[in-house]
Amino acid sequence: MIRNQLAEIACFVEVAHRLSFAQAAVRLGMHVSGVSRAVAALESRLGVRLLQRTTRQVGLTEAGRTHLARCEGLLAEIAEAEAAASASGGALRGRLRASIPSGLGLAHLTPRIGEFVAAHPELELDLHLSNRNVDLVEEAFDVAIRVGELRDSRLVARRLGDSRRVLVASAAYLATAGQPRRPADLERHACLVLDVGAIADRWELRRRRRRETLRVPPRVRSNNALALLDACRAGAGIALLPQFVVAGDLADGRLVRVLDAWTAIEQGIFAIYPGNRFIPAKVRAFVAFVEHCVRDVGGGARPPKRSTRR
Numbered sequence: 001m002i003r004n005q006l007a008e009i010a011c012f013v014e015v016a017h018r019l020s021f022a023q024a025a026v027r028l029g030m031h032v033s034g035v036s037r038a039v040a041a042l043e044s045r046l047g048v049r050l051l052q053r054t055t056r057q058v059g060l061t062e063a064g065r066t067h068l069a070r071c072e073g074l075l076a077e078i079a080e081a082e083a084a085a086s087a088s089g090g091a092l093r094g095r096l097r098a099s100i101p102s103g104l105g106l107a108h109l110t111p112r113i114g115e116f117v118a119a120h121p122e123l124e125l126d127l128h129l130s131n132r133n134v135d136l137v138e139e140a141f142d143v144a145i146r147v148g149e150l151r152d153s154r155l156v157a158r159r160l161g162d163s164r165r166v167l168v169a170s171a172a173y174l175a176t177a178g179q180p181r182r183p184a185d186l187e188r189h190a191c192l193v194l195d196v197g198a199i200a201d202r203w204e205l206r207r208r209r210r211r212e213t214l215r216v217p218p219r220v221r222s223n224n225a226l227a228l229l230d231a232c233r234a235g236a237g238i239a240l241l242p243q244f245v246v247a248g249d250l251a252d253g254r255l256v257r258v259l260d261a262w263t264a265i266e267q268g269i270f271a272i273y274p275g276n277r278f279i280p281a282k283v284r285a286f287v288a289f290v291e292h293c294v295r296d297v298g299g300g301a302r303p304p305k306r307s308t309r310r
Helices: 002-018 021-028 032-046 062-087 102-119 171-177 183-188 225-233 243-252 281-294
Strands: 051-053 058-060 094-100 123-129 143-147 155-163 165-169 191-194 202-207 210-215 218-222 238-242 267-274
Touching (some): 002 051, 058 062, 183 202, 225 238, 225 243, 238 243
Antiparallel strands (some): 143 267
């Protein structure tokens, strides 16, 4: 009986997350009819309708929303108990699917990924390097690392550190084009634009409490920070790039700061998890590895914060 009740709860939670019986069935490896019967049995046993069904869509009733939170908590506790028992056996196992921004990943994570896989030889790591904001639930990612603002309320986020974009150029470019003295001067320079965000060529700069926003003329535009880094090294123009991407070039003198009193508005580096799910030990280990890799590369990582609903 308990097994049937847990199966009904699992079906209800999956349908509630996806608002689709068909998608829930695929995720659970069941037939749609089986998922539908399980949810109907749960509603019958409780004597209340949890889901509103039409021919085109599925939605939660008020009772369904309340019961969903309780069911998620129950399933999380079961998963936590099983994970704790599994972890007591030693090595981390299974597949870990992670989405990472290409610039951060290539600059600071992939050069050290050998350390992580050597420490966890029984773990299969599936890394996707992209600036696209993946759908963790629909695309079955265990975790995503993101830089910037977070808007998806279905997710839980943990801040790993800070990121700030800075203006950089090669000494050769500045010798030819001249050194900007104020932000408005950038409008007369060749600018290398990182094509992320709604309006990539709108640069918002800050100096203490002063803020200036300007539209810059893109000489080169790319969604890959390392491609722009190469162009900047070659003297193609001035780039506004994350400090974690240019830190090494600034340290060895290949690039120099431009308008060094001005930076872009500070952003966060976050680990993102699907909402209301227990975080497995393998995910916790990977996030700890990422946090270690990005420590201090963005101008100083903040102390870790507890996970928060976004």
